[in-house]
Amino acid sequence: MSILEPRQFCEIVSVADDKKFVDFIQSNPSGLAVIAEPYGDDDTLSLPSDAGDFVKWAKQNNPALQIVMPETKRQILRQSVETWLPLVLLAVDTDLSDYLKLVVGYLEYKLKSALKGEVARIHLSAEYKTKVGEVKRFNYDGDSETLKAIVKKMDLNQFLDD
Amino acid sequence: MTRPLHTDRACAIFESLRPLAQNLLHHLNECNFSEAGSAAISLKEFLELENKQNSSDDKELLNDFFVLERYCDFLTLYVILWKRILEGKFSDSWNTLHDVFDLLRLLKRFSNIEISFFEQQLTDLEKAYPYRVFTSIGATFDYYECTICGLDINSPECSHLRNELYGGRLAGAKPMNLMEIDHLAIVSNPRDKRCVVPVYDDADEAFKVVRYLAELVTSGKVPILYFEGLAFSIRKLPNPEYQKLGRNEPCFCGSEKKFKRCCESKEYIENEHVDIVGRARPVEQALV
Numbered sequence: 001m002s003i004l005e006p007r008q009f010c011e012i013v014s015v016a017d018d019k020k021f022v023d024f025i026q027s028n029p030s031g032l033a034v035i036a037e038p039y040g041d042d043d044t045l046s047l048p049s050d051a052g053d054f055v056k057w058a059k060q061n062n063p064a065l066q067i068v069m070p071e072t073k074r075q076i077l078r079q080s081v082e083t084w085l086p087l088v089l090l091a092v093d094t095d096l097s098d099y100l101k102l103v104v105g106y107l108e109y110k111l112k113s114a115l116k117g118e119v120a121r122i123h124l125s126a127e128y129k130t131k132v133g134e135v136k137r138f139n140y141d142g143d144s145e146t147l148k149a150i151v152k153k154m155d156l157n158q159f160l161d162d
Numbered sequence: 163m164t165r166p167l168h169t170d171r172a173c174a175i176f177e178s179l180r181p182l183a184q185n186l187l188h189h190l191n192e193c194n195f196s197e198a199g200s201a202a203i204s205l206k207e208f209l210e211l212e213n214k215q216n217s218s219d220d221k222e223l224l225n226d227f228f229v230l231e232r233y234c235d236f237l238t239l240y241v242i243l244w245k246r247i248l249e250g251k252f253s254d255s256w257n258t259l260h261d262v263f264d265l266l267r268l269l270k271r272f273s274n275i276e277i278s279f280f281e282q283q284l285t286d287l288e289k290a291y292p293y294r295v296f297t298s299i300g301a302t303f304d305y306y307e308c309t310i311c312g313l314d315i316n317s318p319e320c321s322h323l324r325n326e327l328y329g330g331r332l333a334g335a336k337p338m339n340l341m342e343i344d345h346l347a348i349v350s351n352p353r354d355k356r357c358v359v360p361v362y363d364d365a366d367e368a369f370k371v372v373r374y375l376a377e378l379v380t381s382g383k384v385p386i387l388y389f390e391g392l393a394f395s396i397r398k399l400p401n402p403e404y405q406k407l408g409r410n411e412p413c414f415c416g417s418e419k420k421f422k423r424c425c426e427s428k429e430y431i432e433n434e435h436v437d438i439v440g441r442a443r444p445v446e447q448a449l450v
Contacts, residue, residue: 039302039344040302040341040342040344041342041344042342044302044341046302047316049306049335051316052306052314052315052316052317053315053316053323053324053335055316056316056323057323060323074302074303074304074305074341075302075303075304075305075306075316075337076300076301076302077299077300077301077302077303077337078298078299078300078353081351081352081353082351112270112271113267113268113270113271113325114267114270115263115266115267115270115281115285116281116282116285117285121351
């Protein structure tokens, strides 16, 4: 594999003492919150350029979904065809698989204009609280088809759990 | 049958454009670029007249007019693309090819106009070029300005979604107030494939596939609209350096190893091979 080939990974890691998440959960939220992260030499809080577009699309397609956006407007531009979504914190009423379904819907919307052979790639992270109260972070770098397969598997697992 | 556009009026205009488009493609297929260029101008003039006569502010119709204009732009650039290829202006033609792709993406997003022949042909044509890596920058901006309302496109005050059509206007996001350029990367999947590395001279051997295609078209062996795509394969060819020796003799390559431990198995070498795939067809079929 060439070093220029895009990497592909999916992981779920435990997050201990994440102040952002604790503050978020303590505010008894609903839906999800978008988090700006430090970027560049001066670590200024910034958002990936797809963040605003994704949030606007999500609100137009799911008017009931509550989404909190940060104050910062500073945007990161990457001259890559890939989609970079911001870190989001999921409230207790928002399931990770529901959030990923939303992301898949957004990618399908973006792919409407894709030409033959063009693949949508995405980078995303989401933090959430498990049923046993542990805070976890889901990180994904990969293509939309693999993400769809992950969502399908999650649904199946959930069905078996129920 | 799927309608090519959303409104009856635009569908009727599209049908009226079809003979003009066919005329353009006939001239192009004969490599008559002057006549094909004139046909492209006729297409634009016809559409401009229709547009002037339209007094409706129906947003769907205005969106359809936007699409029809892009369709005319596409056919015009398609002629320019092949002209540049046949003139041997391969570097320029790469940029034109990506201008054409941008138009095809818009047609695909906002209409059901049939473009599959062009999509297949041109995405394969892209593979005939030597470019595999590109430059890409990372930078931060203060905000993105909506090209329709002028507000921050990511703010709740702006109601427009990027790359959507609103009454015939495409909402774009213009980066405002560059804060910092933080990296320049070499990537295989850039937003803009016009940012190539390295830059080749038109006479470079790297353009051999596209040059060969140009020769086939110019000689009349493969008219432009007969060219369907490329088929890549690996072929085994006799190794011209190969010498059959006794297994324990020193290898012919000068490695000072025994032949059996060195090049005995290299009687054939694997070569990348490209077939240019063509099919005779009526020109009209490219449009349906």
